[in-house]
Amino acid sequence: DQQVKQNSPSLSVQEGRISILNCDYTNSMFDYFLWYKKYPAEGPTFLISISSIKDKNEDGRFTVFLNKSAKHLSLHIVPSQPGDSAVYFCAASGGAGSYQLTFGKGTKLSVIP
Amino acid sequence: DAMVIQNPRYQVTQFGKPVTLSCSQTLNHNVMYWYQQKSSQAPKLLFHYYDKDFNNEADTPDNFQSRRPNTSFCFLDIRSPGLGDTAMYLCATSRGGRDGYTFGSGTRLTVV
Numbered sequence: 647d648q649q650v651k652q653n654s655p656s657l658s659v660q661e662g663r664i665s666i667l668n669c670d671y672t673n674s675m676f677d678y679f680l681w682y683k684k685y686p687a688e689g690p691t692f693l694i695s696i697s698s699i700k701d702k703n704e705d706g707r708f709t710v711f712l713n714k715s716a717k718h719l720s721l722h723i724v725p726s727q728p729g730d731s732a733v734y735f736c737a738a739s740g741g742a743g744s745y746q747l748t749f750g751k752g753t754k755l756s757v758i759p
Numbered sequence: 760d761a762m763v764i765q766n767p768r769y770q771v772t773q774f775g776k777p778v779t780l781s782c783s784q785t786l787n788h789n790v791m792y793w794y795q796q797k798s799s800q801a802p803k804l805l806f807h808y809y810d811k812d813f814n815n816e817a818d819t820p821d822n823f824q825s826r827r828p829n830t831s832f833c834f835l836d837i838r839s840p841g842l843g844d845t846a847m848y849l850c851a852t853s854r855g856g857r858d859g860y861t862f863g864s865g866t867r868l869t870v871v
Contacts, residue, residue: 689763689865691862746807748801749802752799
């Protein structure tokens with residue numbers, strides 16, 4: 647049973663436009679959420695995180711929004727650049743074993759020049 | 760640069776032939792994790808070490824074992840690989856708090 651769901655396997659966006667990647671979770675114990683970015687033949691790298699005490703966290707072109715009542719978070723990339731083309735994983739932690747991360751399947755973002 | 764290094768990057772092994780994957784870190788992190796990722800699936804935690812304490816996930820096959828001889832190194836041993844064990848194996852480290860993980864580049868294992 648997937649506790650972290652990324653329902654869109656892929657997303658294509660024009661360069662300069664906004665990319666919105668979505669993530670849903672089912673475990674109400676999750677209270678810390680992260681996004682990782684993965685290029686082919688490389689390991690995932692940390693991008694941005696958010697604690698459940700916040701509903702928004704921003705870092706340059708990247709903003710993560712958290713809607714606790716809906717158990718939903720999203721990553722916004724504005725403006726999108728071709729170098730953002732990668733697989734983006736949503737991850738969550740919380741409750742017992744709170745340092746462990748549970749990952750979604752990932753969304754492959756393609757930014758078209 | 761402090762990092763997590765996995766060796767080899769690519770490994771082909773025969774069905775049933777034991778194989779060992781290696782992970783080393785220069786970050787001095789307390790926790791080392793092994794994840795299995797099959798195509799188009801989420802990375803799945805196999806087990807992790809918090810310092811010397813080994814933590815196995817309930818659904819990790821007995822075929823998979825791990826060793827952590829010191830802080831820097833962690834090994835994944837697959838005793839009798841099956842075709843279904845073909846996957847990317849990711850090693851990650853963390854300090855054990857709410858910090859994110861640092862991942863290695865992964866080992867792509869193919870069982871033939």
